[in-house]
Amino acid sequence: MLGKVVVRAVLNGQECEFLADPRQTLLEVLREELHLTGTKEGCGNGNCGACTVIVNGRPVNSCLMLAVQAQDAVIETVEGLARGSKLHPLQQVFLEEAALQCGICTPGFLMAAKALLDVNPDPTEAEVRHYLAGNLCRCTGYDKIVRAVLKAAQVLREESEKAAEVSA
Amino acid sequence: MATATQYRVIGTRPIRPDGYGKVTGKDQYGADVILPGMLYCKVLRSPHPHAIIKAIDVSKALALPGVMAVVTGDDLPRIESSEKVSSGEETIEARFMTALCLAQDKVYFKGQPVAAVAATSLATAQEALSLIEVEYEPLPVVDDVLEAMKEDAPLLHGDLYTESLAGKGSKPSNIAGRVEHARGDVDKGMAEADVVIEREFRTQMVHQGYIEPTNSTAYVAPDGRITIWTSTQGAWDIRNQVATILQIPEGMIRVIPMEIGGGFGGKFTAYLDPVVVLLSQKTGRPVKAVMTRAEVFQATGPSSGTYIRLKIGAKRDGTLVAADAFMVYDAGAFPGSPVGGASVTGLSPYNIPNFKILGFDVVTNRPRVKAYRAPGATAIAFAVETVLDEIAERLGIDPVDLRLKNAVGPGDRMTNGVPYPSIGFRELLTAVKEHPHYNAPLEGKWVGRGFAAGFWMNGSGVSTVHLTFNTDGTVNLIEGSTDIGGTRATMAQIVAEELWLEMEEVKPMVGDTQIVGFNDGTGGSRTTYSTGVAVWKACQNAIAEFKVRAARMLEVDAEEIVFEAGDFKVKGHPDRSVNIREVIRNLRHTGGHFEAVGVSGGLKMAPAFGASLVDLAVDPETGKVEILRWTQFQDVGKAIHPSYVEGQLQGGAAQGIGWALYEEYIFRDGHMLNPTFLDYRLPTALDLPMIDTCIIEVPASDGPYGVRGVGEVSIVPPPAAIANAIYRATGVRMNELPMTSERVWRAMSQRQSRVEQEAS
Ligand code: FES
Ligand code: FES
Numbered sequence: 001m002l003g004k005v006v007v008r009a010v011l012n013g014q015e016c017e018f019l020a021d022p023r024q025t026l027l028e029v030l031r032e033e034l035h036l037t038g039t040k041e042g043c044g045n046g047n048c049g050a051c052t053v054i055v056n057g058r059p060v061n062s063c064l065m066l067a068v069q070a071q072d073a074v075i076e077t078v079e080g081l082a083r084g085s086k087l088h089p090l091q092q093v094f095l096e097e098a099a100l101q102c103g104i105c106t107p108g109f110l111m112a113a114k115a116l117l118d119v120n121p122d123p124t125e126a127e128v129r130h131y132l133a134g135n136l137c138r139c140t141g142y143d144k145i146v147r148a149v150l151k152a153a154q155v156l157r158e159e160s161e162k163a164a165e166v167s168a
Numbered sequence: 169m170a171t172a173t174q175y176r177v178i179g180t181r182p183i184r185p186d187g188y189g190k191v192t193g194k195d196q197y198g199a200d201v202i203l204p205g206m207l208y209c210k211v212l213r214s215p216h217p218h219a220i221i222k223a224i225d226v227s228k229a230l231a232l233p234g235v236m237a238v239v240t241g242d243d244l245p246r247i248e249s250s251e252k253v254s255s256g257e258e259t260i261e262a263r264f265m266t267a268l269c270l271a272q273d274k275v276y277f278k279g280q281p282v283a284a285v286a287a288t289s290l291a292t293a294q295e296a297l298s299l300i301e302v303e304y305e306p307l308p309v310v311d312d313v314l315e316a317m318k319e320d321a322p323l324l325h326g327d328l329y330t331e332s333l334a335g336k337g338s339k340p341s342n343i344a345g346r347v348e349h350a351r352g353d354v355d356k357g358m359a360e361a362d363v364v365i366e367r368e369f370r371t372q373m374v375h376q377g378y379i380e381p382t383n384s385t386a387y388v389a390p391d392g393r394i395t396i397w398t399s400t401q402g403a404w405d406i407r408n409q410v411a412t413i414l415q416i417p418e419g420m421i422r423v424i425p426m427e428i429g430g431g432f433g434g435k436f437t438a439y440l441d442p443v444v445v446l447l448s449q450k451t452g453r454p455v456k457a458v459m460t461r462a463e464v465f466q467a468t469g470p471s472s473g474t475y476i477r478l479k480i481g482a483k484r485d486g487t488l489v490a491a492d493a494f495m496v497y498d499a500g501a502f503p504g505s506p507v508g509g510a511s512v513t514g515l516s517p518y519n520i521p522n523f524k525i526l527g528f529d530v531v532t533n534r535p536r537v538k539a540y541r542a543p544g545a546t547a548i549a550f551a552v553e554t555v556l557d558e559i560a561e562r563l564g565i566d567p568v569d570l571r572l573k574n575a576v577g578p579g580d581r582m583t584n585g586v587p588y589p590s591i592g593f594r595e596l597l598t599a600v601k602e603h604p605h606y607n608a609p610l611e612g613k614w615v616g617r618g619f620a621a622g623f624w625m626n627g628s629g630v631s632t633v634h635l636t637f638n639t640d641g642t643v644n645l646i647e648g649s650t651d652i653g654g655t656r657a658t659m660a661q662i663v664a665e666e667l668w669l670e671m672e673e674v675k676p677m678v679g680d681t682q683i684v685g686f687n688d689g690t691g692g693s694r695t696t697y698s699t700g701v702a703v704w705k706a707c708q709n710a711i712a713e714f715k716v717r718a719a720r721m722l723e724v725d726a727e728e729i730v731f732e733a734g735d736f737k738v739k740g741h742p743d744r745s746v747n748i749r750e751v752i753r754n755l756r757h758t759g760g761h762f763e764a765v766g767v768s769g770g771l772k773m774a775p776a777f778g779a780s781l782v783d784l785a786v787d788p789e790t791g792k793v794e795i796l797r798w799t800q801f802q803d804v805g806k807a808i809h810p811s812y813v814e815g816q817l818q819g820g821a822a823q824g825i826g827w828a829l830y831e832e833y834i835f836r837d838g839h840m841l842n843p844t845f846l847d848y849r850l851p852t853a854l855d856l857p858m859i860d861t862c863i864i865e866v867p868a869s870d871g872p873y874g875v876r877g878v879g880e881v882s883i884v885p886p887p888a889a890i891a892n893a894i895y896r897a898t899g900v901r902m903n904e905l906p907m908t909s910e911r912v913w914r915a916m917s918q919r920q921s922r923v924e925q926e927a928s
Contacts, residue, residue: 023291032290037200038193040429042379043461047845050379078193091191095183098811101653101819103190104197104380104429125858133854136845138377138430139653140815141822142853 009073012080020067027051027062030077038078038107042136049135052108052115053077059115061134078107081114089155090114090148099148101139108135113149121157125150177664178873181811182671184657190427198383198399198426199458206385207236207286209444209457210293212300213467214275214282217311217533217838218322219304221273221282228299229285234292237450238300239443240283241272245415253412254405256436256691257509257539257627262412264502268467268536269413269442275304276324276501277535278839279466281439286447286455309838313498313530314475316342324501324531344503345529347511349583357490357522361481363562364490365555368477371547371887371905372832373470373498376540377823377850380429381464386444387454394421394448396441401431401650402689403681409438410445424680425650432823433539434469436689465843469538470833472497472505474547480520480555486565486573491515491523495548500536505529509544509625513884514552516582517593517623517777518574525583533838539691541820542624542880546827546887550905553620553888558901567619567892568606572597582625586773590874592803592866593777597621599864605781605799614786615796618893621779622884626877627692628771631699632685635663635706635764639756641749643669645676648687649699653819653879654812658696659703661808662872666707667748668734685767693776693877696808697868698768704872706766714751717758721746774868778802778881780821780889786897791913793829793894799860805868805876813878818859820882826851828887832906 004019011034020029027044030036030053042050044063051062054076081088090110093099100106109132116123116131123131128149129142137145189195226238244266252259266272271280283300287293308322315321323340330337332346358364384398394416400406403423411418428435440457447455459468474497481490493515497505507527515523560570575593582588600606600619610617634646645663649655656676663674688694711731718736719726728739737745755761783797800817807813830849834841842848867874891902900915 021291028290031200032202035202036193037196037202040197040380041199041458042381042429043845045461045844045846047461048379078191082192087188087191094191095187098181098184098654098809098815100187100190101812101815102378102380102428102430103187103195104378106190107193110191129853133852136379136850136852138379138432138823138850139819141818141851141859142856143818143859144811144815146853146858 005068007068007071009070009075011075012077022066022068024067025063026065026067026070029067030062036077036079040104040107042104049112050105050108052111052135054111054115057118059112076111078110081110089159090152093148093152093155097144097148097151099140099144105135105137109137109145113152117153117156121153123153175665177661177671178806178808179810181809182657182661184654185660185676186651186656195427197380197429198397201385201397201426201456203385203387203454206454206456207288207451208290208293209284209286209447209455210297211281211443211457212283212297213463214271214278214280216275216304216306217278217309218307219275220307221271221275222303222305224283225301226283229296232292232296232299234288235285235296236288237286237447238283239270239446239450241270243446244270244272244413244442246272251412253409255409256402256405256433256689257543258504260504265409265438266413267502268437268439277533279463279535281443281467284443284447286451309533310342311533311835311838313473313496313532316530316532317496317528324533328503328531342531343528344499344531347508347527349511349525350523352522354490354492354522354524358481361489362484363559364479364481365558366479367551367555367903369551369903371474371550373473373534374827374831375465375470375848376432376434378430378432378434381459381461382435382439382468383458384440384444385454385456386441386448388445388448392420394445396421396423396445397426398423398441399428399435400425401428401435401652401691403648404686405436405689406438406441407681410441413438413442414445422680422682425678428650428652431652432541433543433691436691437469437538439468461845462843465848466535466840469536471540471543472499472537474498476548476551478551478555480559482559482563484563486563486570488518488520488574489522491520493525495527496530497527497544498534498537499529499531500534501531502536503529503531505537506539506544510548512582512584512625513545513623514548517576517621519576519580523583534835541823541883545622545624545884546824549620549622549884550887550891553885554891554901557892568597568601571621588775589772589869590867591775591777592864595866596777596779596801596803596864599862600779600781600801603799603862605797605860610783614788614897615783616893616896617783618889618891618896619779619781620885620888620892621777622881624693624776624881624884626697626774626776627694628698628773629688629692629694630769631687631702632765632767633699633702633706634684635710637752637755637761639753641752642673642675643667645674645703646679646684647676647699648679648684649695650690651678652690653815654809655695655699658808658812659699662700662703663707666704667710685765693879696875697774697871697877698771700875701768701771701871702766704766705768706764709766710764713762713764714748717755718746718751720758721751721754772870774805774870774876776803776876776878776881778885780824780885782889782893784890784893784897786894786912788916791909791916793890793907793912795825795857798857799862800882801862801864802878802882803864803866803876804878806865806873807863808873808875810863813863814861816878817861817882820880821859821886822851822856824883824886825856825890827905828890829906830908
């Protein structure tokens with residue numbers, strides 16, 4: 001069996017190095033080695049999206065990615081979403097819209113939704129539903145989650161319009 | 169108590185105080201527990217659905233470097249009695265609980281635990297499982313309830329005799345129990361009916377499907393004291409089960425309920441807790457176990473599969489005159505299906521002068537079932553509400569009118585004879601009739617609208633809460649009810665309402681079994697109701713003491729103090745008053761700190777009625793059902809935090825839709841063929857439209873604000889509503905769940921060939 005491998009990556013904006021057993025998933029390393037337990041495990045085989053993180057700008061089921069594959073990658077997890085104590089608009093709107101009940105699916109939804117809004121700032125309801133179809137929620141029936149993502153998109157658009165005005 | 173128009177906080181939608189930890193990933197769920205020196209546990213499970221364990225050899229596993237301990241059923245005490253332990257909405261014999269943790273001598277279902285390993289890494293624990301040698305003698309398997317009832321079926325338990333009101337049966341049987349309720353004379357009633365419909369129904373096992381897998385971590389200190397960090401709906405249930413299974417006094421055990429990723433009735437059972445305790449006892453180190461999704465499917469309770477035969481008779485004007493229900497509910501490996509719940513729900517919403525209900529609890533070589541949201545009610549409602557739809561159609565009566573004509577009201581009786589307290593079923597049906605959705609036109613081929621109602625008793629039970637007070641004038645609220653969907657927010661709202669504080673001034677938390685007094689678990693839709701009463705009482709107790717303190721501050725007798733709008737005032741001297749915050753800030757100067765406790769128990773039933781209204785389209789080529797519009801109705805008594813009430817309605821409706829269209833355990837010879845979320849399909853965001861809600865508020869008879877529990881009934885009507893809509897869209901009556909594309913397509917094809925045959 002191979003020994004542990006040193007993996008260098010940018011994790012939530014910080015350059016970092018960690019050791020990974022070649023058979024460990026990114027999810028396991030994030031949770032059990034780096035103690036970033038905000039990323040959740042619901043199924044371990046790519047079917048629930050609770051483990052969604054963003055790798056190089058794309059949403060990834062971290063339970064299906066080996067940690068050693070993250071060499072030189074830029075990784076974003078739910079822990080990196082807020083700026084200090086200022087919540088990301090997605091987080092704020094999820095709270096305001098009651099888009100979570102038990103909350104176990106929430107980090108995955110937040111990261112998948114961020115990945116969506118990063119590339120599509122003005123999605124339709126159908127686009128949101130399509131994009132989030134890989135994330136399971138058993139508590140909410142998705143209604144409030146979809147509404148929250150649409151509203152967060154609007155907040156983000158307004159924020160960037162304001163920022164554009166200021167810089168103009 | 170304030171009247172409806174005066175509430176300041178009840179009925180508003182504050183941000184839930186525990187939400188910040190959830191959106192930032194900081195809250196700790198069970199699997200997030202990481203302790204110094206912690207070991208990882210994996211469980212070896214039976215590959216056979218039914219077998220005798222002849223021998224287990226763990227020596228090779230123990231020799232693997234990194235393996236610290238291995239346990240088997242021999243490490244658990246043998247419980248010979250039929251002593252029972254509580255497990256949420258049911259009780260279960262302790263010996264069967266033992267078998268659910270680690271099998272002793274025999275396995276009854278595939279996935280039953282046989283041995284468990286604690287090792288320094290997950291991978292090592294996993295590897296060790298393959299080194300454990302178990303010799304099995306496979307036995308004949310019965311994995312179908314109707315087969316299991318037959319005289320010559322393989323027997324699961326040599327010592328199981330049918331239990332009924334008549335006593336115990338005389339010879340061992342797979343029929344564990346028999347329930348019966350009756351009123352009037354069914355034969356006479358049927359003879360008087362103008363229309364009689366009789367149908368057979370089948371439903372399959374479905375899982376609660378909580379996204380967070382079952383988990384537990386335990387540490388046993390050198391003095392024997394046990395701490396358990398676990399994901400549970402009922403910390404006291406887990407403490408009682410662990411104490412009973414391991415024969416350890418309860419006082420030695422502290423159960424800390426972590427944040428919980430869904431339960432729906434399924435997280436009341438100590439599947440892993442006794443096992444990690446044993447392993448920690450052996451190693452002196454903390455031990456954590458987390459199930460895989462396949463383990464969750466195969467070894468934690470799904471809900472029963474059922475066989476139901478139902479006959480209902482009605483007069484030409486729609487008056488129901490007789491009903492005859494025969495129900496068989498699959499308990500899985502050990503007795504305890506929710507057939508009792510079924511027998512008092514399905515027909516209870518209607519006044520029927522003559523009925524007979526016969527139900528059987530039957531064991532099979534399948535996972536032992538557990539409560540799932542309104543346990544037992546959904547399958548029987550599927551039968552009752554589709555037969556009523558057929559009767560309405562035959563008689564040319566509007567389906568809601570048919571229900572209104574027969575609907576129960578306060579004082580009418582449930583099928584078990586218990587009279588209803590205040591209920592809002594008629595108000596709910598009227599709201600459906602008046603709703604824009606019900607009156608909107610729906611046109612086109614292959615589309616249909618369906619309606620169905622549902623009923624659930626709702627639980628009450630015991631809750632204890634504590635209020636303590638801070639020198640800045642704020643209040644801590646400690647409840648013992650696991651918060652799955654926002655109860656810290658709703659309980660804090662009650663405190664803020666009663667004490668005239670702002671929401672932010674109340675700091676709620678969930679305590680463990682050593683921090684707060686006894687609490688029944690979060691299940692049976694009881695938390696908002698019963699814990700709400702405890703919170704309300706604690707507030708009244710606090711106000712009583714505050715009056716004494718305010719009197720000291722104002723230098724008058726306590727009898728002269730009144731509490732109004734947040735101020736303690738001297739009667740007749742409105743200018744002499746002190747605000748509650750001042751009283752709290754000064755507690756230590758006016759007699760010292762104190763805490764206010766509230767305990768609830770013995771509350772009247774506060775039943776819930778719900779209904780689903782659906783528009784859907786069926787693809788004639790594939791049988792695929794697409795939900796176009798959904799409205800979920802419910803009498804909630806009083807919505808304390810409307811967003812989370814809506815969430816319960818929407819979530820229950822979504823689960824009901826999953827049960828109706830996609831979800832089922834598929835078995836072959838006792839082997840579940842689809843234990844993944846890929847093959848066992850939960851509804852996704854893409855499968856559902858927005859789920860509209862219509863909240864009706866008919867106050868309950870007991871408790872503050874007239875509130876009723878809201879958690880469960882929303883799962884009851886969806887399958888029947890969908891079946892009724894499929895009929896409108898296609899002309900076929902579905903009598904089996906789930907109504908997958910294939911089943912709908914087959915039913916449509918059969919109907920087509922019947923039509924063609926009749927034509928030729
Ligand atoms: S845990 Fe990765 S998709 Fe479910
Ligand atoms: S909020 Fe519980 S699974 Fe989504």
